[in-house]
Amino acid sequence: MGIVTPGFFGKHREADPKLPPGQYETKDFPVLSAGPTPNIHDGEWAFSITTETGEVTRWSWDEFRALPVEDVHTDIHCVTRWSKFDTDWRGVSLDTLFEGIETSAGYTMAHSFGGYTTNVPLEDLLGGKAWVAFEYDGEPLDPEHGGPARLLVPHLYFWKSAKWVKGLSLHDSEELGFWEVNGYHAYGDPWKEERYYYDS
Amino acid sequence: MEWAVADVVGIREETPTARTLMLRIPGWKGALAGQHIDIRLTAPDGYQAARSYSLSSAAGDELAAVSVELMPDGEVSPYLVRGISVGDQLEVIGPLGGWFVWRPEQTEPVRLIGGGSGIAPLVSILRTHIRSGNTAPVKLLYSVRTPEYVYFSDELDALTAEAGAEVAIQYTRHAPPGWQGTIGRLDARRVTDWAEGDQNASTYICGPTRFVELASDALVAAGVDPATIRTERFGGA
Ligand SMILES: Cc1cc2nc3c(=O)[nH]c(=O)nc-3n(C[C@H](O)[C@H](O)[C@H](O)COP(=O)(O)OP(=O)(O)OC[C@H]3O[C@@H](n4cnc5c(N)ncnc54)[C@H](O)[C@@H]3O)c2cc1C
Numbered sequence: 001m002g003i004v005t006p007g008f009f010g011k012h013r014e015a016d017p018k019l020p021p022g023q024y025e026t027k028d029f030p031v032l033s034a035g036p037t038p039n040i041h042d043g044e045w046a047f048s049i050t051t052e053t054g055e056v057t058r059w060s061w062d063e064f065r066a067l068p069v070e071d072v073h074t075d076i077h078c079v080t081r082w083s084k085f086d087t088d089w090r091g092v093s094l095d096t097l098f099e100g101i102e103t104s105a106g107y108t109m110a111h112s113f114g115g116y117t118t119n120v121p122l123e124d125l126l127g128g129k130a131w132v133a134f135e136y137d138g139e140p141l142d143p144e145h146g147g148p149a150r151l152l153v154p155h156l157y158f159w160k161s162a163k164w165v166k167g168l169s170l171h172d173s174e175e176l177g178f179w180e181v182n183g184y185h186a187y188g189d190p191w192k193e194e195r196y197y198y199d200s
Numbered sequence: 201m202e203w204a205v206a207d208v209v210g211i212r213e214e215t216p217t218a219r220t221l222m223l224r225i226p227g228w229k230g231a232l233a234g235q236h237i238d239i240r241l242t243a244p245d246g247y248q249a250a251r252s253y254s255l256s257s258a259a260g261d262e263l264a265a266v267s268v269e270l271m272p273d274g275e276v277s278p279y280l281v282r283g284i285s286v287g288d289q290l291e292v293i294g295p296l297g298g299w300f301v302w303r304p305e306q307t308e309p310v311r312l313i314g315g316g317s318g319i320a321p322l323v324s325i326l327r328t329h330i331r332s333g334n335t336a337p338v339k340l341l342y343s344v345r346t347p348e349y350v351y352f353s354d355e356l357d358a359l360t361a362e363a364g365a366e367v368a369i370q371y372t373r374h375a376p377p378g379w380q381g382t383i384g385r386l387d388a389r390r391v392t393d394w395a396e397g398d399q400n401a402s403t404y405i406c407g408p409t410r411f412v413e414l415a416s417d418a419l420v421a422a423g424v425d426p427a428t429i430r431t432e433r434f435g436g437a
Pocket residue numbers: 028080236251252253254255266267268269270271273274275276277278317318320321407408409432433434435436437
C-alpha cells in the first residue's frame with residue numbers, strides 16, 4: 001500500500017474479482033493508438049503467417065471470411081488502466097489459422113497496417129486464447145478499433161491485440177514490438193501488472 | 201523503477217478548470233519532451249487509483265510539472281485540480297513512454313497540434329526546443345474554448361517568440377475582442393491549411409480522443425505520411 005492521500009476517497013470502488021489490480025471499469029470503449037487510424041480499402045486487407053523458415057501462408061479477405069468463425073465473450077484490459085467487461089466479438093481462432101502451419105518457433109510478432117508490431121509467445125495465441133476478430137458487438141469492427149480486423153488476445157494487456165493486423169511472423173527467439181521497445185513490458189499479464197519494462 | 205513519493209512544491213492555476221502541479225521527485229533525472237508520468241492516489245482504506253499525465257516541464261528540468269484538466273465526474277482529476285495543496289505528497293512513477301517524444305537531435309520541422317490539456321506535452325517540446333538551441337522550424341495549432349481556457353497564457357507568447365515558433369489559436373466558442381481569425385470547432389480544412397508547406401515535418405497531435413482523430417485523419421487525407429504523425433490520446437470523447 002502506498003502513502004495515504006489525505007482527502008482522497010475514490011469513486012470506482014467495487015472490489016470486482018473480474019478487475020485486475022490497478023484497473024478501473026469503463027463502460028466506454030476508449031481508443032488508444034500511436035498514430036493516425038489507417039484507412040484500409042476494400043480488397044486491400046489480407047492476412048499472412050510467415051514461419052521461421054520463410055514459408056508464407058496467405059488469406060485474402062474472402063478466403064479469411066470463408067473460415068469457420070467463433071463468437072467470443074470476454075473482458076478486456078488496457079494498460080492505461082481501464083477494463084471493459086463482457087465485450088462480444090466474432091472472429092477466426094488462431095487455432096484455425098495455424099492448422100496447416102509447420103513450425104517449431106516459440107515466438108510470434110504481429111504486424112499491422114501502419115507499421116505497428118507487437119510480440120506474443122506462440123503458446124499465448126493457441127489453445128482457444130486468441131482470434132483475428134472482425135466484428136464487435138454484432139457490427140463490423142470500426143476503423144478506430146482496428147477494423148477491418150484486429151488480433152484479440154484478451155488475457156494480455158490490450159496493446160497486444162494489434163489493431164489493423166495483417167500478419168504474424170514466427171521466430172525462434174523473442175524480439176520486441178513497437179510498445180515493447182518504447183518502454184512497455186515484453187509479456188503484459190494484467191493480473192501481474194506487467195505494464196512497463198521494469199515491472200519484471 | 202519504483203513508485204516514488206513526490207512533494208507538491210508549487211501549484212499554478214492555469215484556467216478555471218485546470219492546474220499545473222510542480223513536483224519534486226526523489227531521484228528524478230529529467231525526462232524526454234513528450235513523456236508522461238503516472239500519478240497514484242491512495243484512500244485511507246488502501247483503495248488506489250492511478251492515471252497518466254504528460255509532463256509540461258522541459259526535458260532536463262529538475263522539477264516535474266503536470267497540467268491537469270478537471271473532468272467533472274472523474275475520479276483522479278478533481279482531486280488533483282481541487283483537492284491538493286502545496287506541501288502535500290503524491291505517488292508517481294516515470295518518466296514513461298518512448299514514442300510520443302521529441303529529441304533535440306531531430307532536425308526536421310515540427311508541427312504541434314493540441315486541444316485543451318493536450319497542450320501540456322507540446323509545451324514541453326517547445327521548452328526543450330528552446331533549451332537545446334535547435335533551429336528547426338516549429339509551429340503550434342492550439343484549440344481552446346475561450347481565451348480564459350488558454351493554458352500557460354502568460355508564457356505562451358514569450359515561449360513561442362523564443363522558439364521562433366508560429367502559433368495559431370483556434371477559439372471554439374468565443375475569441376478575445378478584436379480577434380480577426382475564425383471561431384468554431386477545428387475542422388479538417390483548418391488543419392490542412394495550417395499544415396501546408398512544411399516538407400518532411402514531424403507532427404505531434406495531443407488531446408481528447410475525438411480531437412486527435414479529427415486532426416490526424418485530416419492530415420492523412422491531405423497526403424501527409426502517417427509514419428510522420430505521432431499521437432497521444434488523452435481519452436474521453
Ligand atoms: C499518456 C496520457 C497522458 C495524459 N496526460 C494528461 C494531461 O497532461 N492532462 C490531463 O488533464 N489529462 C491527461 N490524460 C488523461 C488522464 O490520464 C485522465 O484520463 C483524466 O485526468 C481523467 O481522469 P479521471 O480519473 O478524473 O476521470 P475518470 O474517472 O477516469 O473518467 C471520468 C470520465 O471522463 C472521461 N474522460 C477521461 N479523459 C478525458 C478527456 N481527456 N476528455 C474528455 N473526457 C475524458 C472518461 O471517459 C470518463 O467518462 C492523459 C492520458 C494519457 C493516456
